[in-house]
Each structure stands twice: as structure tokens, then as C-alpha cells.
Amino acid sequence: MSDFSRGKGVSSAVTYVDPNAAFRWLEEAFGFEPVMVILDENERIAHSEMAFGNGLIMVGGEWSENHRSPKSLSGVNTQSVHIQLAPGEDIDAHCARAQKSGAEILQMPDDQFYGDRTYRARDPEGHIWTFGVTVKKMSPTEWDKAAGGSLHTRTRLD
Structure with a gap:
């Protein structure tokens, strides 16, 4: 089993309506590399991590009123x-x-x-x-x- 502990640093969590599709798309389009995925009982991404060089992003679904995709906010990015x-x-x-x-x-x-x-x-x-x-x-x-x-x-x- 791999060790997923990390040292001091910054990463960004990006929220999607369809995190499974986003995970595949980010790999194909931008070259992110899969690190780990946690799937829920419906095979939907609950949490995932992707690497780009020494950087890391987390990809997940909408999970609260404060965690939304721009798709759910008329394209607004924060x-x-x-x-x-x-x-x-x-x-x-x-x-x-x-x-x-x-x-x-x-x-x-x-x-x-x-x-x-x-x-x-x-x-x-x-x-x-x-x-x-x-x-x-x-x-x-x-x-x-x-x-x-x-x-x-x-x-x-x-």
C-alpha cells in the first residue's frame, strides 16, 4: 500500500458536477497524472488527487452550497x-x-x-x-x- 502523506505545500481542490468525467478529461487534455481515487458506493469520485510535476490538485464533486462547479454558478469562477x-x-x-x-x-x-x-x-x-x-x-x-x-x-x- 502506498503512503499518501505529504509534506508542507499548497494544492488546489477543484469541484465538478461530474468529477469522474473531469478526472478523465484533465488527464487527456492537460496531462495531469492520476495519483489516487476514492469512489463512493455509486462508483462516483468522492475524492481524488492528480499530479502535474511536483504540483497536486484534488478533484471532487459538489458537496455543499459552498463547493460548486462554475457550471452550477452560470460560469462564475472564484x-x-x-x-x-x-x-x-x-x-x-x-x-x-x-x-x-x-x-x-x-x-x-x-x-x-x-x-x-x-x-x-x-x-x-x-x-x-x-x-x-x-x-x-x-x-x-x-x-x-x-x-x-x-x-x-x-x-x-x-
């Missing part, structure tokens, strides 16, 4: 999920794969001022996902110049 590809990965091919699997592409792959190339997609139930890959490493000075602001790292804004 969060979006950002996924970072490894340097050198082909984000244009990733976008094409997602689009072929039925993702609505909200923003085609485009270079950003901070050195990443990103695209944005909506899944079949309305969740918004952003995918990025670093194509140009930039110093804080370069970020400031490109953004017209000032980059602060690990600094409190008191």
Missing part, C-alpha cells in the same frame, strides 16, 4: 489555477492538445513581459486554467523596466 510547465516544454503543443480535447481557449499562447509564454483555457465545466512556461529568465531590474513598476521579493508591504 479562483483560477496556474500551471507552470518545465523550461523547454512546448506550450503551443500543450495548448493544441487541450483545444483538441475540447478546452475553450480564452487566450492563445502569447509572450508576457515577465519572460513567460502563457495561454488560458476554460474546461468543460467552466474552470479557468492558465498555463505558462519561462522562455526568458529576467532579473528584477529587467522586470521593473518591462512592467513600469517595482518588483519586491520576500518583502512585507507594511
Whole structure:
């Protein structure tokens, strides 16, 4: 039996009307890898986890008034999920794969001022996902110049 304990970190739980279909779709369209699934007595996902590199998402069904899919809320999103590809990965091919699997592409792959190339997609139930890959490493000075602001790292804004 595998050990499912995790260290300190962050993961996102994404709620779906049909978590079983979403689980399969996320694997096909975006390349998430199944980690574990707990099925209820009706073979419906009660809880599941999927990996993307070192990241993890949890996929489950609607289980309270406060845990709803955008599909049940006229498309409203209260969060979006950002996924970072490894340097050198082909984000244009990733976008094409997602689009072929039925993702609505909200923003085609485009270079950003901070050195990443990103695209944005909506899944079949309305969740918004952003995918990025670093194509140009930039110093804080370069970020400031490109953004017209000032980059602060690990600094409190008191």
C-alpha cells in the first residue's frame, strides 16, 4: 500500500458536477497524472488527487452550497489555477492538445513581459486554467523596466 502523506505545500481542490468525467478529461487534455481515487458506493469520485510535476490538485464533486462547479454558478469562477510547465516544454503543443480535447481557449499562447509564454483555457465545466512556461529568465531590474513598476521579493508591504 502506498503512503499518501505529504509534506508542507499548497494544492488546489477543484469541484465538478461530474468529477469522474473531469478526472478523465484533465488527464487527456492537460496531462495531469492520476495519483489516487476514492469512489463512493455509486462508483462516483468522492475524492481524488492528480499530479502535474511536483504540483497536486484534488478533484471532487459538489458537496455543499459552498463547493460548486462554475457550471452550477452560470460560469462564475472564484479562483483560477496556474500551471507552470518545465523550461523547454512546448506550450503551443500543450495548448493544441487541450483545444483538441475540447478546452475553450480564452487566450492563445502569447509572450508576457515577465519572460513567460502563457495561454488560458476554460474546461468543460467552466474552470479557468492558465498555463505558462519561462522562455526568458529576467532579473528584477529587467522586470521593473518591462512592467513600469517595482518588483519586491520576500518583502512585507507594511
